Amino acid sequence: MSTVIRNGTVVTHDLTYRADVRIEGGRIVEIGPDLKGDTELDASGCYVMPGGIDPHTHLEMPFMGTYSTDDFASGTRAALAGGTTMVIDFCLPSPGQGLMDALSMWHNKSGRAQCDYSYHMAITWWGEEVFDGMAESVKRGITSFKHFMAYKGALMVNDDELFSSFRRVGDLGGVAMVHAENGDVVAELTAKLLAEGNSGPEGHAYSRPSQVEGEATNRAIMIADMAGVPLYVVHTSCEESHEAIRRARQQGKRVWGEPLIQHLTLDESEYFNADWDHAARRVMSPPFRNKAHQASLWAGLQSGSLSVVATDHCAFSTDQKRMGLGDFSKIPNGTGGLEDRMPMLWTHGVNTGRLTPNEFVAVTSTNAAKIFGLYPKKGAVAVGADADLVVWDPAKEKTISATRQESAIDYNVFEGHKVKGLPRFTLTRGHVACHDGEMRAKEGHGQFVAREPNMPVNRALTQWKALTAPRPVERSGIPATGV
Numbered sequence: 001m002s003t004v005i006r007n008g009t010v011v012t013h014d015l016t017y018r019a020d021v022r023i024e025g026g027r028i029v030e031i032g033p034d035l036k037g038d039t040e041l042d043a044s045g046c047y048v049m050p051g052g053i054d055p056h057t058h059l060e061m062p063f064m065g066t067y068s069t070d071d072f073a074s075g076t077r078a079a080l081a082g083g084t085t086m087v088i089d090f091c092l093p094s095p096g097q098g099l100m101d102a103l104s105m106w107h108n109k110s111g112r113a114q115c116d117y118s119y120h121m122a123i124t125w126w127g128e129e130v131f132d133g134m135a136e137s138v139k140r141g142i143t144s145f146k147h148f149m150a151y152k153g154a155l156m157v158n159d160d161e162l163f164s165s166f167r168r169v170g171d172l173g174g175v176a177m178v179h180a181e182n183g184d185v186v187a188e189l190t191a192k193l194l195a196e197g198n199s200g201p202e203g204h205a206y207s208r209p210s211q212v213e214g215e216a217t218n219r220a221i222m223i224a225d226m227a228g229v230p231l232y233v234v235h236t237s238c239e240e241s242h243e244a245i246r247r248a249r250q251q252g253k254r255v256w257g258e259p260l261i262q263h264l265t266l267d268e269s270e271y272f273n274a275d276w277d278h279a280a281r282r283v284m285s286p287p288f289r290n291k292a293h294q295a296s297l298w299a300g301l302q303s304g305s306l307s308v309v310a311t312d313h314c315a316f317s318t319d320q321k322r323m324g325l326g327d328f329s330k331i332p333n334g335t336g337g338l339e340d341r342m343p344m345l346w347t348h349g350v351n352t353g354r355l356t357p358n359e360f361v362a363v364t365s366t367n368a369a370k371i372f373g374l375y376p377k378k379g380a381v382a383v384g385a386d387a388d389l390v391v392w393d394p395a396k397e398k399t400i401s402a403t404r405q406e407s408a409i410d411y412n413v414f415e416g417h418k419v420k421g422l423p424r425f426t427l428t429r430g431h432v433a434c435h436d437g438e439m440r441a442k443e444g445h446g447q448f449v450a451r452e453p454n455m456p457v458n459r460a461l462t463q464w465k466a467l468t469a470p471r472p473v474e475r476s477g478i479p480a481t482g483v
């Protein structure tokens, strides 16, 4: 059985051209004019693009005394509704827990996934067991390792642990990742704000000024450079952090920055809303920033100093958010966005002229595929690639509303936003999961995707570090001591 997507314009990160796309056995088998198939999907007026890859989600994540509400079923369904065909979630061992033990727990949760997925492994503590578990993790196709520099007393690791782990990731040919906020300063500021009576959700934003992110980003970059490992900085939200990444890239360091769609389109005024629920629903780390920071993030996407737009989808219901009534530090951190990332970015990026359609593909799909060892299986419209595709209708419009979303939570941080540019069809390995607004996704269709270590960037960096490593100076004679 074959499917042909007809009459569309193929848009990849580097090319735009008219062609039909033929799919068989979940893969793209032919691209060209006038193709025939058993089933035909009409893409007239549409772009045929690689499905989105969101490399930053937390589905059914245990966090701050609860679990994020969207699980692998509802979260991946929301992803498909919005044109995203793969997510990379985080496997989070509890302190003291072995990495493979945590991995089996995550594999148990992901069985109901509706699109393909992978994991990053989090390093939440340090010891020989973790050191050994990292090699096993790479063998099982999990080649990226996340470190939290915030959440003191919970997930946070210190600089010595960071350096040890980064070196290990470098040796294993993986990618180091950081949540870059200075957790010690955040803890101090939180205590001070609460003591002074600042207990509402706005206190969360005050406790995490952009400096805590800028400082930690710079520190992580320097530690990664000394460890000789490529570094991916998640949820880059401000100019200070972007500046550190920009500077590092200009210096030839292998560093990538990831702004979120929320930080690009929503700002800090949300926290000053008189409605407690409204503000608390938007509590996430780092918090939303002002317009100047937003402009910096957009400029980073345009200039290439920032590489990937993600969501950090970690959705808590209003009831869960209310765990922090009277104390903002107990509001579970996280927001949704999986369903809205692509339409919001198209609307505010492509429709405004900030991004070209090719740049849109790069930052929503191809760059993540390349960085995390998935390309060209994912992130490509090419013969042999998985048929993870979105047929994108640039004329289709909607107003975002929680009443019509696939996510399981009871609100949407983009409520009332008008978007223009939506999927006509979303295909996951050839299966049409979203058919002109109607969901046909299947629970359990999603498969774990193992990833390869030692990407070209790893090899180049290792070669460069070997070439420039300290080595003893060869001397012909040793001077006499004079004694």
Ligand SMILES: NC(=O)NCCC(=O)O
Binding pocket: 058, 179, 283, 284, 285, 286, 312, 314, 333, 334, 335
């Ligand atoms: N971002 C956030 O607030 N919650 C999810 C966990 C994390 O990525 O820090």
Ligand SMILES: [Zn+2]
Binding pocket: 179, 234, 235, 285, 286
């Ligand atoms: Zn984070």
Ligand SMILES: [Zn+2]
Binding pocket: 056, 057, 058, 234, 312, 314
């Ligand atoms: Zn996250």
